Amino acid sequence: MHDLIVNMLPLREEERDRFLQSAPAVRQVFTGDPAERDAPSWSQHLPEDVLEEATVVIGNPPVDLIRRCPNLRWMQTWSAGFEEYAAPGVLPESAMISNATGAYxxxxxxxxxxxxxxxxxxxxxxxxxxxxxxxxxxxxxxxxxxxxxxxxxxxxxxxxxxxxxxxxxxxxxxxxxxxxxxxxxxxxxxxxxxxxxxxxxxxxxxxxxxxxxxxxxxxxxxxxxxxxxxxxxxxxxxxxxxxxxxxxxxxxxxxxxxxxxxxxxxxxxxxxxxxxxxxxxxxTPHIAGSNHLASVSDAIIAIALENERRYVSGEKLHNARR
The missing domain is CATH 3.40.50.720 (NAD(P)-binding Rossmann-like Domain)
Incomplete structure (x- = not known):
């Protein structure tokens, strides 16, 4: 089965281009809203029509949606927390998880x-x-x-x-x-x-x-x-x-x-x-790690980009949690 990378990050055009260049032979779907790039939080949009086919998800979709991705091989969160996705039965047993430790x-x-x-x-x-x-x-x-x-x-x-x-x-x-x-x-x-x-x-x-x-x-x-x-x-x-x-x-x-x-x-x-x-x-209402600081968003995107490159090259992922 060929890879399909679903990228939920709110990327600017030049950032999206860098993801395309890092995995030129892989189909990529971008669902993030660039208008949210500087927002304190990002939408969690994982379209129904990609759930069956998605092998990679970059983002933090609702758990009930990620459960419906039977072919998932790797998930990269934009948060440092990842525990809800690592719970039994959420992801396929062989799926890898990496997070955004280092961004916050x-x-x-x-x-x-x-x-x-x-x-x-x-x-x-x-x-x-x-x-x-x-x-x-x-x-x-x-x-x-x-x-x-x-x-x-x-x-x-x-x-x-x-x-x-x-x-x-x-x-x-x-x-x-x-x-x-x-x-x-x-x-x-x-x-x-x-x-x-x-x-x-x-x-x-x-x-x-x-x-x-x-x-x-x-x-x-x-x-x-x-x-x-x-x-x-x-x-x-x-x-x-x-x-x-x-x-x-x-x-x-x-x-x-x-x-x-x-x-x-x-x-x-x-x-x-x-x-x-x-x-x-x-x-404070759990906002210390939100995207209020511009460097946080930049780092989240940089971590995901580097890990996408590593994934398609077969290298060990940064921040691999399982």
Whole structure:
């Protein structure tokens, strides 16, 4: 069976030409809307008439549609997350999956860094005061200089955050599965088994882990209790890495300084949840990794283009997840 590549990226004409040149002997169908190229999110358009024939899909179509691609050999997501497509029964067993890891480090790392600063300087409290036309001192603040950042998950995003943290005088502790592998942005590298001993040392806990049985409630009630009262948590990985109820209790009781959440569990956070009204919590709606930063879109497209070249050449894919 011949390949059919269905490309859902919102490519400009010159970008589309580069994909055609990278696989000149392969039929390619482009379904993305170029008008969305600079939009914060992209449409997920996978036409019904290509489902049976598609062997490659570049994009993030709805799971119910991708299930109906029986001849799929490779899927390239435009997200770092890929778990829903790797679930049993979604793709043919032999199909490969690769993702866009490497595209989001700057955007998400900077978002986490901004959340850290905002909480340290009580900026959310002043923003609320402004809406009420109040001129009040919100109290003492924190500085990152001389502090310790515990980065749980030291991939592209975690490394970028660590680099920024070191730039303002913080010491960085990293946690990853393969603790023997050192990184220039991390002063000390540890395995997950060391987490109980590391939490009391942390002034900032930056979490960028995927959703797995091993990472669920990594910060549970016991772990939160180990943190110092001036500790700040920033999570831009997956919401279920934190016990949301225990976090709400810790914040309400003043047992930690604050939390910045770009992800929650459940997501979206339901109306009436305690975290919405918690003054120590800063929440953004899972937008840190969206395409708000132009370099993110450019990197997603570059990763997909290089992997298309590798696919047609029979080379190993970048970011292969299975």
């Amino acid at each position: 480090g700057q955007a998400v790392g900077e978002h986490m860094f901004a959340m850290m600063w905002a909480l340290m300087k009580r900026l959310p409290a002043y923003a609320v005061q402004q809406t009420h036309e109040q001129w009040l001192d919100a109290g003492r603040v924190l500085s990152p200089e001389g502090g310790t950042a515990l980065v749980i998950g030291t991939g592209d995003i975690g490394r970028h955050f660590a680099r920024l943290a070191r730039g303002v005088g913080m010491r960085t502790l990293g946690v990853r599965r393969k603790a023997a592998r050192s990184l220039p942005e991390i002063d000390e590298m540890h395995g997950f088994d060391d987490l109980p001993e590391l939490l009391p040392r942390a002034d900032v806990v930056a979490m960028v882990v995927p959703s797995t049985p091993q990472t669920r409630h990594l910060l549970d009630r016991e772990a939160l209790a180990a943190l110092s009262p001036h500790a700040i948590i920033v999570n831009a990985g997956r919401g279920d890495a934190i016990d949301t109820g225990a976090l709400a209790e810790a914040l309400h009781g003043g047992r930690i300084w604050g939390a910045g959440l770009d992800v929650t569990d459940p997501e979206p956070l339901p109306k009436g949840h305690a975290l919405w009204s918690e003054p120590r919590c800063l929440i």
